[in-house]
Amino acid sequence: xxxxxSVLASLVHVLSHAPSVFWRLTLSGIELGxxxxxxxxGYTLVYGVLQFINFAHGDVYMVGAYIGFFSVTVWFxxxxxxxxxxxxxxxxxxxxxxxxxxxxxxxxxxxxxxxSSADAVPWSIISAFYVDAFLGKYLAxxxxxxxxxIYLIVFAISFAVMLVVLxxxxxxxxxxxxPTNDRLTALITAIGMSLLLENQGAAxxxxxxxxxxxxxxxxxVAPLIVLVASVVLAAALVFVIxxxxxxxxxxxxxxxxxxxxxxxxxxxxxxxxxxxxxAGLAGAGGFLNHMVDGxxxxxxxxxxxxxKAFIAAVLGGIGRVDGAIVGALLMGLAETYTGASxxxxxxxAVAFVILIAVLLLRPSGILGKTAQEKV
Amino acid sequence: xxxxxxxxVYYGAIHALVNVSLEVSExxxxxxxxxxxxxxxxTIRSISGLVKPASGEISFNGNPIHxxxxxxxxxxxxxxxxxxRRVFPAMTVHENLKLGAYSRKCSKSExxxxxxxxxxxxxxxxxxxxxPAGTLSGGEQQMLAIARALMSRPRLLMLDEPSLGLAxxxxxxxxxxxxxxxxxxxxxxxxxxxxxxxxxxxxxGYVLETGEVILHDSSSELLANDAVRKAYLGD
Ligand SMILES: Nc1ncnc2c1ncn2[C@@H]1O[C@H](COP(=O)(O)OP(=O)(O)OP(=O)(O)O)[C@@H](O)[C@H]1O
Ligand SMILES: [Mg+2]
Numbered sequence: 217x218x219x220x221x222s223v224l225a226s227l228v229h230v231l232s233h234a235p236s237v238f239w240r241l242t243l244s245g246i247e248l249g250x251x252x253x254x255x256x257x258g259y260t261l262v263y264g265v266l267q268f269i270n271f272a273h274g275d276v277y278m279v280g281a282y283i284g285f286f287s288v289t290v291w292f293x294x295x296x297x298x299x300x301x302x303x304x305x306x307x308x309x310x311x312x313x314x315x316x317x318x319x320x321x322x323x324x325x326x327x328x329x330x331x332s333s334a335d336a337v338p339w340s341i342i343s344a345f346y347v348d349a350f351l352g353k354y355l356a357x358x359x360x361x362x363x364x365x366i367y368l369i370v371f372a373i374s375f376a377v378m379l380v381v382l383x384x385x386x387x388x389x390x391x392x393x394x395p396t397n398d399r400l401t402a403l404i405t406a407i408g409m410s411l412l413l414e415n416q417g418a419a420x421x422x423x424x425x426x427x428x429x430x431x432x433x434x435x436x437v438a439p440l441i442v443l444v445a446s447v448v449l450a451a452a453l454v455f456v457i458x459x460x461x462x463x464x465x466x467x468x469x470x471x472x473x474x475x476x477x478x479x480x481x482x483x484x485x486x487x488x489x490x491x492x493x494x495a496g497l498a499g500a501g502g503f504l505n506h507m508v509d510g511x512x513x514x515x516x517x518x519x520x521x522x523x524k525a526f527i528a529a530v531l532g533g534i535g536r537v538d539g540a541i542v543g544a545l546l547m548g549l550a551e552t553y554t555g556a557s558x559x560x561x562x563x564x565a566v567a568f569v570i571l572i573a574v575l576l577l578r579p580s581g582i583l584g585k586t587a588q589e590k591v
Numbered sequence: 592x593x594x595x596x597x598x599x600v601y602y603g604a605i606h607a608l609v610n611v612s613l614e615v616s617e618x619x620x621x622x623x624x625x626x627x628x629x630x631x632x633x634t635i636r637s638i639s640g641l642v643k644p645a646s647g648e649i650s651f652n653g654n655p656i657h658x659x660x661x662x663x664x665x666x667x668x669x670x671x672x673x674x675x676r677r678v679f680p681a682m683t684v685h686e687n688l689k690l691g692a693y694s695r696k697c698s699k700s701e702x703x704x705x706x707x708x709x710x711x712x713x714x715x716x717x718x719x720x721x722x723p724a725g726t727l728s729g730g731e732q733q734m735l736a737i738a739r740a741l742m743s744r745p746r747l748l749m750l751d752e753p754s755l756g757l758a759x760x761x762x763x764x765x766x767x768x769x770x771x772x773x774x775x776x777x778x779x780x781x782x783x784x785x786x787x788x789x790x791x792x793x794x795x796g797y798v799l800e801t802g803e804v805i806l807h808d809s810s811s812e813l814l815a816n817d818a819v820r821k822a823y824l825g826d
Pocket of ligand 2: 631632633674751
């Protein structure tokens with residue numbers, strides 16, 4: 217009985233403050249949506265050019281958060297807030313963009329060009345787990361390098377080495393191995409990549425959560441900074457896609473890859489560039505959400521937040537940038553409103569509820585029309 | 592100008608091109624005829640670099656191109672208007688034409704001049720400049736595909752079934768335009784189901800059957816050839 221009355225009391229409280237509470241919630245819903253959008257754009261861009269879901273994308277976001285964390289707490293710990301913020305976000309963007317490009321070049325591109333050695337890719341990822349666990353421990357014990365550097369170096373070395381070794385092996389065995397389904401191989405590769413990035417994150421940074429913030433940031437201003445920055449970045453991305461020559465090339469590749477090649481567009485480079493763009497935005501999202509807004513994080517955020525951003529992209533119509541933004545805002549708002557209501561326990565489930573509802577009504581997402589109209 | 596020697600192409604277990612050899616000289620119109628599935632498109636696609644021959648050589652102006660990728664081959668001056676038009680459906684007519692000039696290193700004004708020239712040749716496209724290409728009629732899309740292929744200022748233009756699905760009147764128009772393009776100095780390799788008209792337009796022709804070149808000769812000889820008349824001209 218007392219429970220019900222307390223719920224009622226809080227409801228009365230919310231209603232009497234309705235306008236201000238409502239606006240505050242809306243604002244933080246849009247802010248969260250902005251962060252989701254920065255991640256969701258990467259899923260949608262890559263899906264546009266490759267019709268492939270890059271499951272490792274959420275983990276790139278996680279790496280962005282850690283690059284931000286080390287920028288703020290180690291590399292620029294004694295700098296002014298402005299330097300911390302600007303250098304931190306720039307490093308997160310650059311670091312993630314390069315990581316995204318690296319993943320595309322080493323894990324996904326071999327799958328597209330020549331299937332016989334493509335089978336080596338998923339295997340090399342699995343084997344890289346072991347090399348990586350060993351090398352990571354060894355380096356961490358003896359090296360003065362920062363954890364992020366060890367993380368990136370170990371990741372690159374173990375994966376690249378395994379890829380080279382196994383590719384050779386597969387070439388030798390090739391006549392005996394039946395080529396597998398290329399779409400399935402791509403899917404397994406992406407999931408393997410995601411696990412590799414995440415496990416290695418746990419090995420390098422530990423599994424306990426981290427929390428930090430740009431020095432001296434004003435708690436009431438932080439959400440506004442996140443909101444403005446994500447709007448600016450998303451707008452810049454839309455401008456690149458709609459109004460520049462490389463953007464037109466990206467749209468061409470996502471509408472018809474062969475025809476794009478016939479225009480003289482280097483399709484592999486364009487695909488690499490979309491990974492660069494998407495991963496860079498995810499890096500920015502990681503910095504903004506965790507280092508500006510100070511949201512606690514661990515190495516699992518790649519899966520948890522990444523999954524929600526992916527749902528947002530599907531919700532809006534995967535393959536479309538505007539769809540990803542609309543889907544992300546919808547998700548951010550829904551999650552925030554739910555979190556403030558008596559259903560707050562279902563905050564994390566609401567994403568799935570909306571997804572199911574929308575896909576029942578519009579299987580291709582809110583803005584998704586035909587298979588042709590993408591990006 | 593273009594020399595294809597003993598090219599073999601496989602799609603998995605399918606042997607689509609069997610020792611295909613052909614030549615196109617500067618200024619010519621050469622046509623490639625054959626039944627469905629004979630390997631006409633595969634020939635053109637391997638010249639463009641969209642499929643890689645398992646063996647054989649392709650050279651353009653004396654330089655081997657069979658190992659180059661498609662986007663490099665366009666830069667050398669070989670352009671293709673592919674089977675089924677393949678315009679970018681969600682982009683406007685204007686954007687499609689701009690993309691046609693992607694491979695060129697030239698000023699924006701040069702590109703706009705060329706686009707204006709295309710609008711002059713194809714007035715229909717001018718009227719639909721801002722319309723998404725996916726909403727054009729089949730004939731309009733075909734014009735766009737040809738105009739787009741010309742935007743790269745090719746030395747060799749390859750057309751894969753430009754008359755497919757067009758009304759007879761429009762077919763005449765397209766063939767006249769191909770002739771005009773050729774008169775302006777562009778060499779043409781034309782793939783056609785419409786063998787009769789193609790041979791009337793072309794200087795020479797190659798006949799493909801299940802991946803092999805079974806016959807090649809001047810157009811007049813091919814038009815007079817009994818076997819060709821039976822198989823491809825419906826006599
Ligand atoms: N991507 C592909 N995968 C598998 N087989 C293919 C592929 N493309 C073409 N083929 C096969 O190769 C052969 C030649 O096809 P191609 O498209 O070159 O014929 P075509 O002469 O252009 O026919 P059409 O007149 O119908 O266009 C056909 O048997 C076809 O089924
Ligand atoms: Mg064909």
